[in-house]
């Protein structure tokens with residue numbers, strides 16, 4: 001099963017483009033499900049039909065669903081949540097706060113994404129399209145499997161079998177209720193599901209992320225940050241979509257300055273995301289809702305191509321740990337060693353060679369380290385980042 005996640009800053013066009021992609025994919029004969037994992041659903045507005053957490057058929061081969069995160073939490077986390085509430089109560093924390101504390105950050109997103117796993121297992125669909133929450137939340141969501149696993153391991157470090165043996169004593173001597181068998185059973189189930197989801201999303205032969213931007217400064221910056229972390233967490237980005245470009249045909253002097261600014265930003269987008277393929281969509285003269293207009297958007301992005309194709313499958317760069325050092329490496333097939341110039345400016349790494357310029361936003365782990373050496377061999381640039389001095 002193919003999975004495509006659409007993400008980008010708020011309002012850039014995620015829902016519109018997810019819906020447009022779904023329509024086109026269904027016309028290619030892919031049994032397609034679009035799910036909205038953003039708590040503020042607007043997929044129904046895009047399609048102009050009512051949607052709920054029960055899948056609804058929109059067209060031949062096309063289904064859509066808006067996930068009820070609260071329901072998913074109750075279903076998956078209910079038993080653990082009850083236990084944690086009791087635990088917090090026993091520590092003198094009152095009911096409302098205890099309820100809040102028993103749901104960790106990222107859980108809503110995580111359980112929304114669990115739907116992907118469900119469909120993966122059921123085999124009902126060839127393609128799942130996920131209209132994600134804005135980038136910041138998506139990043140949190142994609143690291144949610146690790147974070148949740150961490151919580152579970154640290155909060156419930158005891159194995160279930162050991163728990164059986166110590167429970168009778170524990171309940172008498174401990175100043176808090178000891179988890180029941182059900183709680184351990186639930187944790188085991190969730191841990192397995194999380195692993196399953198993580199494996200699906202990191203399978204670059206089937207799952208990819210498409211990043212949507214507008215040619216605006218703030219949007220580019222946020223997307224670049226997300227791009228760096230997707231790469232770091234081993235998720236594949238196969239397409240960049242630049243939406244809402246002012247059309248060339250617009251000659252109104254009011255937009256002249258805007259067009260110059262956008263041209264500059266489009267160049268920046270190329271420098272920051274190349275070699276990931278970039279597609280552009282003009283700003284329409286009205287909102288885009290309903291199947292017909294969405295289909296038009298789909299054609300602008302994909303032309304005659306199948307939207308379920310994988311448009312790019314290599315990792316733009318790699319970061320590996322070597323003791324306390326890190327090695328950043330990247331393939332630069334067309335450059336000559338003597339042309340390459342490297343600069344580090346705060347969180348940015350700039351690679352220049354003649355007219356070629358790449359700008360990479362370094363992840364936090366590298367920012368406070370120093371570049372010890374840089375090598376260029378077999379067209380691979382590798383940079384050694386170390387702690388401390390030279």
Ligand SMILES: Nc1ncnc2c1ncn2[C@@H]1O[C@H](COP(=O)(O)OP(=O)(O)OP(=O)(O)O)[C@@H](O)[C@H]1O
Pocket residue numbers: 008009010011012013014015016017038042134243244245281282283284285286287288289
């Ligand atoms: N190319 C375009 N031309 C004109 N309007 C557009 C274009 N793309 C999207 N829109 C409109 O912009 C608005 C925001 O788009 P959309 O809801 O798809 O963004 P989003 O990224 O999902 O937003 P949110 O972050 O709020 O979920 C919608 O009204 C949509 O119809």
Ligand SMILES: [Mg+2]
Pocket residue numbers: 014015016038042131
């Ligand atoms: Mg949206």
